[in-house]
Amino acid sequence: MAKSSLKSSSNVENAKFRVAKEAANLVKDGMIVGLGSGTTANLFIDELGRRVAEEELSVFGIPTSFESRMLAIQYGIPLVSLDEYGEIDIAIDGADEVDKKSLCLIKGGGGCHTLEKIIDYCAKEFVVMVDENKIVDSLGDKTPVPLEVLPIAYSTVLNELLKRNAAPSIRMADRKMGPVITDNGNMIIDVFIDLKNPEETEKELNSIPGVVENGIFTKVDKILVGSPKKVKILSK
Numbered sequence: 001m002a003k004s005s006l007k008s009s010s011n012v013e014n015a016k017f018r019v020a021k022e023a024a025n026l027v028k029d030g031m032i033v034g035l036g037s038g039t040t041a042n043l044f045i046d047e048l049g050r051r052v053a054e055e056e057l058s059v060f061g062i063p064t065s066f067e068s069r070m071l072a073i074q075y076g077i078p079l080v081s082l083d084e085y086g087e088i089d090i091a092i093d094g095a096d097e098v099d100k101k102s103l104c105l106i107k108g109g110g111g112c113h114t115l116e117k118i119i120d121y122c123a124k125e126f127v128v129m130v131d132e133n134k135i136v137d138s139l140g141d142k143t144p145v146p147l148e149v150l151p152i153a154y155s156t157v158l159n160e161l162l163k164r165n166a167a168p169s170i171r172m173a174d175r176k177m178g179p180v181i182t183d184n185g186n187m188i189i190d191v192f193i194d195l196k197n198p199e200e201t202e203k204e205l206n207s208i209p210g211v212v213e214n215g216i217f218t219k220v221d222k223i224l225v226g227s228p229k230k231v232k233i234l235s236k
């Protein structure tokens with residue numbers, strides 16, 4: 001790896017670490033906390049676990065993926081389910097892209113967006129952590145929107161997307177033959193689609209039969225943007 005890319009990847013790691021630490025400090029004693037998924041959320045769960053162990057912080061977590069559940073167990077964060085606690089105090093999660101103006105997001109780079117949206121949207125406060133490289137001028141130009149799709153419907157969903165002038169592709173697995181299968185047993189279709197009106201497209205994509213959930217997130221309360229030296233807060 002060239003020297004400059006080594007430096008920039010360590011800057012990104014520093015920014016993620018800083019933002020995850022700041023997010024963990026938003027959690028107060030007694031809170032029910034939605035635990036996001038992804039590499040930034042993993043750092044947050046790690047830091048929250050440290051606070052639980054060292055500061056005797058008393059919280060209950062609700063994980064958004066198999067991975068966040070495993071990490072929370074490893075770090076000693078007690079877990080509860082949505083059945084027991086339908087009201088979450090705060091949900092803290094990462095994102096793949098953040099639109100500078102609307103603060104809408106694309107999530108689901110790790111295929112976890114369905115459970116994330118259920119949990120993030122029902123929290124009293126939904127906080128997102130990103131490093132500054134994820135802030136974009138035009139949402140969805142570089143990152144496709146992931147759709148979680150029932151396996152039986154993948155071909156009809158592909159056809160519906162093509163009718164909408166979108167560019168869909170099935171997400172294929174790296175170390176397994178065939179498609180990526182989500183924690184819920186479904187497939188992922190990644191689609192480049194016009195995102196001039198993210199709220200409308202979020203609803204429109206979910207109206208296609210067989211689509212379980214899409215990775216456009218339009219209801220966000222606060223975004224913590226990390227750079228190696230500081231954290232900036234964006235809110236509507």
Ligand SMILES: O=C[C@H](O)[C@H](O)[C@H](O)COP(=O)(O)O
Pocket residue numbers: 036037038039040041093094095096107108109110111112113116
């Ligand atoms: O499915 C994955 C999630 O939506 C992640 O929150 C998102 O992909 C960001 O992950 P990372 O913090 O690893 O960039």
